[in-house]
Amino acid sequence: NAGVTQTPKFQVLKTGQSMTxxxxxxxxxxxxxxxxxxxxMGLRLIHYSVGxxxxxxxxxxxxxxxSRSTTExxxxxxxxxxxxxxxxxxxASNKAGRGTDTQYFGPGTRLTVL
Amino acid sequence: xxxxxxxxxxxxxEGDSSVINCTYTDSSSTYLYWYKQEPGAGLQLLTxxxxxxxxxxxxxxxxxxxxxxKHLSLRIADTQTGDSAIYFCAEILNTDKLIFGTGxxxxxxx
Numbered sequence: 001n002a003g004v005t006q007t008p009k010f011q012v013l014k015t016g017q018s019m020t021x022x023x024x025x026x027x028x029x030x031x032x033x034x035x036x037x038x039x040x041m042g043l044r045l046i047h048y049s050v051g052x053x054x055x056x057x058x059x060x061x062x063x064x065x066x067s068r069s070t071t072e073x074x075x076x077x078x079x080x081x082x083x084x085x086x087x088x089x090x091x092a093s094n095k096a097g098r099g100t101d102t103q104y105f106g107p108g109t110r111l112t113v114l
Numbered sequence: 115x116x117x118x119x120x121x122x123x124x125x126x127x128e129g130d131s132s133v134i135n136c137t138y139t140d141s142s143s144t145y146l147y148w149y150k151q152e153p154g155a156g157l158q159l160l161t162x163x164x165x166x167x168x169x170x171x172x173x174x175x176x177x178x179x180x181x182x183x184k185h186l187s188l189r190i191a192d193t194q195t196g197d198s199a200i201y202f203c204a205e206i207l208n209t210d211k212l213i214f215g216t217g218x219x220x221x222x223x224x
Contacts, residue, residue, distance in 0.1 A: 004156075033212075040122065042202060043157070043214040058211065090156055103212065105156030 001026050006091050006106035013081040013113045021076040021109050023091030029104075031094050032074040033058070034066065036087040037108075043090065049074055081113045118205055118215035125221045132193045134218045136186040136203035143205035146179065148188045151200045151217070160188075160201075190220075198222045 007022045025032065033048040035058075045058030049068040063085060065077040074093075078085060088110050094103040118138045126132045138146070144165050149157040163170045163177045163186070170177045176189040186203055200217045207213060 035214075040216055042118070042120075042216040045211060045213075048211070092156075102159045103157075105158070107154075107156050 003027065004091055004093050004104050004106035006089075006109050008109060009107065010110050011112070013078070013111065015082060015113060017081050019078055019081065021078075021089055021091075021111070023074045023076065023106060024072050025074075025091075025093040025104070026072065027093065027104065028071060029093035029095055030071065032068070033092045033103075034064070034074070034076045035090045035092065036060065036085075037090060038087050046076065046089075078111075081111075083113045085111065086113045087111060118203060118213050120201075120203060120215040120218045122216065123219050123221070125223065126193050128193060128195060128222055128224050130193055132188075132190040132197070132220055132222075134188045134190075134201050134203075134220065136188075136215050138184050138186065138203070138205045138213075138215075140205060140207055140213075141181075141184065142207065145206045146177075146186050147204040147206070147212075148175075148177065149202040149204060149214075151202065153199075157202060193220075193222050195222045195224065 004025045030051045034046040035043040037043050044060050047066040049055045052071050055066050088108050090108050091106040092103045120136045147162045148160045150160050151157045161172050174191045178187045200219050202217045203215045204212050
């Protein structure tokens with residue numbers, strides 16, 4: 001299993017550009033999430049999905065869109081990039097439900113918006 | 115509230131014990147977690163504790179939970195240079211959301 005994969009690893013955008021961060025998992029997990037990590041602020045949940053066709057907002061959803069057309073893929077779209085979106089983005093997946101189920105994280109995408 | 119707070123830095127000598135502290139505010143948390151993030155990598159689950167427990171030991175790791183004070187700690191015995199990383203505590207809410215703390219950067223020096 002490749003686990004959770006993210007592409008690209010690094011990206012530089014100009015203000016106003018759009019792009020899609022890709023996330024895929026091959027563990028047949030139902031639950032997938034996107035976080036952003038900023039210094040001194042830990043990880044903040046952007047959007048999450050509890051299964052194909054179902055998405056919901058996290059703490060900081062503004063400026064981001066997601067879709068979940070398959071179990072494997074959960075892309076994150078930046079509609080019009082802003083410097084405040086400069087961050088490291090992590091995708092994670094786990095089996096549905098609460099509890100001891102481990103959340104597996106991808107290696108991250110470091111995004112800089114100029 | 116959904117705040118999870120940690121001190122930002124901890125520096126210890128190799129071989130000593132490290133204690134990383136965390137406070138949370140949501141009393142409905144069912145599980146609390148400790149994650150480790152090494153440089154340039156994603157987060158890796160280290161250990162977890164159910165809210166009706168007050169202690170859990172897993173090899174060099176000891177988790178203590180004081181539910182009355184909403185305080186969680188992670189003790190690493192015999193700290194090694196390979197333990198240098200950022201450690202995040204996290205709580206899971208009834209909505210299945212995982213709320214992370216700000217992270218504590220542990221620096222181990224020889």
